[in-house]
Amino acid sequence: MSQQEVQTELDQIRRYFKKVGLRWTKQREIIVEQAFLTHDHFSAEGLYDMIKDRLGGDSAHLATVYRTLQVLEEGGFVEGMEVAKGEGRVFEHTLGHEHHDHVICNDCGKIIEFHSEALEDLKRREVEKLGLAMTSHSLRIHGDCLKLKNEGVCPNLPS
Amino acid sequence: MSQQEVQTELDQIRRYFKKVGLRWTKQREIIVEQAFLTHDHFSAEGLYDMIKDRLGGDSAHLATVYRTLQVLEEGGFVEGMEVAKGEGRVFEHTLGHEHHDHVICNDCGKIIEFHSEALEDLKRREVEKLGLAMTSHSLRIHGDCLKLKNEGVCPNLPS
DNA sequence: GTTCATGCAAACCTTTTGCAACTAA
DNA sequence: TTAGTTGCAAAAGGTTTGCATGAAC
Numbered sequence: 001m002s003q004q005e006v007q008t009e010l011d012q013i014r015r016y017f018k019k020v021g022l023r024w025t026k027q028r029e030i031i032v033e034q035a036f037l038t039h040d041h042f043s044a045e046g047l048y049d050m051i052k053d054r055l056g057g058d059s060a061h062l063a064t065v066y067r068t069l070q071v072l073e074e075g076g077f078v079e080g081m082e083v084a085k086g087e088g089r090v091f092e093h094t095l096g097h098e099h100h101d102h103v104i105c106n107d108c109g110k111i112i113e114f115h116s117e118a119l120e121d122l123k124r125r126e127v128e129k130l131g132l133a134m135t136s137h138s139l140r141i142h143g144d145c146l147k148l149k150n151e152g153v154c155p156n157l158p159s
Numbered sequence: 160m161s162q163q164e165v166q167t168e169l170d171q172i173r174r175y176f177k178k179v180g181l182r183w184t185k186q187r188e189i190i191v192e193q194a195f196l197t198h199d200h201f202s203a204e205g206l207y208d209m210i211k212d213r214l215g216g217d218s219a220h221l222a223t224v225y226r227t228l229q230v231l232e233e234g235g236f237v238e239g240m241e242v243a244k245g246e247g248r249v250f251e252h253t254l255g256h257e258h259h260d261h262v263i264c265n266d267c268g269k270i271i272e273f274h275s276e277a278l279e280d281l282k283r284r285e286v287e288k289l290g291l292a293m294t295s296h297s298l299r300i301h302g303d304c305l306k307l308k309n310e311g312v313c314p315n316l317p318s
Numbered sequence: 319g320t321t322c323a324t325g326c327a328a329a330c331c332t333t334t335t336g337c338a339a340c341t342a343a
Numbered sequence: 344t345t346a347g348t349t350g351c352a353a354a355a356g357g358t359t360t361g362c363a364t365g366a367a368c
Binding site: 080082085089101105106114116118122123127128129130132133134135136137139140141142144145147149 | 239241244248260262264265271273275277278281282285286287288289290291292293294295296297298299300301302303304305306308314
Binding site: 182183184185202203204221222225226229245246247248 | 331332333334335341342343
C-alpha cells in the first residue's frame with residue numbers, strides 16, 4: 001500500500017472515528033498509519049515496535065496500541081486472529097481487501113493469503129442449511145510445503 | 160458416548176501412552192475418562208471442574224489436566240481451538256469422529272458441528288494450487304440465527 | 319471547561335514451569 | 344530402584360484496566 005493510498009485510508013478512518021464520537025489523536029493517527037503501512041500480519045507488540053523504530057520510543061504507548069486496535073477491529077478496519085496456539089493474536093488491515101483465507105506453512109510459518117469465490121459460496125450454503133446466516137468466518141489451513149519436499153527448498157522462506 | 164464406548168477409547172489411549180513410554184496414572188485415567196464422557200466442547204478448567212464435581216476436589220490437579228490435554232492433543236485424541244477472542248482454548252475429543260467444521264451462533268454462542276465432503280475437497284484443492292499439502296485446518300463460521308430473526312426464537316439456545 | 323484519551327503500573331487470565339515429594343514400572 | 348509424574352506455587356505472556364494527568368473538542 002503506497003503512502004498515498006495510506007492517506008486515503010487514514011482519512012476514511014478518521015471520519016469514522018469522528019462519526020462515532022471518538023477523538024482523533026496524534027497517537028491514533030500514528031497507530032493507524034503504521035497499521036496500514038504494514039503489508040504483513042502484525043501483532044500488537046510488533047506494531048508498537050515498528051512505531052518505536054520509525055518515530056522513537058514515546059510516540060504511542062503499548063496500551064494505546066491495544067486500545068486503538070480494538071476500536072479498529074470493532075469498526076471493521078482490521079481483523080485479528082489466532083495463528084498458533086499459545087501465541088498472541090495477529091492483525092491485518094481489511095480496507096480495500098476482499099475477504100481471504102489463510103494458509104500457514106508448516107515448514108517456515110509463513111502466512112499465505114488466498115481467496116476463492118467457490119469456497120465462499122460453499123461455506124455460505126452449508127451454514128444456511130443449518131439455519132444461520134454467515135456473518136464472518138475464519139479459515140486457517142496448515143500445510144506442508146510441496147516444493148520443500150520435492151526439491152529441498154521452501155519457496156515461502158524469506159530470502 | 161456411552162460408558163462402554165468410553166471404555167474402548169480409554170483402552171486405546173492407555174495403549175498409546177504405554178507405547179510412547181508414558182505412564183498410565185490414576186490422574187491420567189480420570190482426566191481422559193472425563194474428556195470422553197463429555198459430549199460438548201470443554202475448556203481445561205471446565206474439565207477440571209467436572210472432575211471435581213464427579214469425584215471430589217483432589218482427584219487431579221489443574222496443572223495435570225493441562226499437561227494431560229497436551230499429550231492427548233499431540234497424540235491426536237483431542238483437538239483444541241480458540242472460539243472467542245480473549246477466552247481460553249476449548250477442546251473436543253476426536254476419536255471416532257470424522258473431521259468437522261464449526262459454526263458459532265452469534266445469538267447464543269452455541270457451537271454447532273458440521274461436515275461437508277465437498278468443502279473438504281475444495282479446501283484441499285485450493286491449497287494444492289498454492290503448493291502445499293493440507294495437513295490440518297480450522298474453519299469457524301459465525302452466523303446469525305435465521306429462526307431467531309424470523310420467528311423470535313433461537314433454536315440453538317439451551318432449552 | 320468538559321469529556322475523552324493517554325501513560326503508567328498494576329491486575330488479570332490462561333497456561334506453563336521448577337522443584338521436591340511421590341509412584342508406576 | 345529409578346525415571347517419569349504429580350501437586351503446588353510461582354512465573355510467564357498477552358491483554359486489560361483504574362486512575363491521575365493531559366489533550367481534543
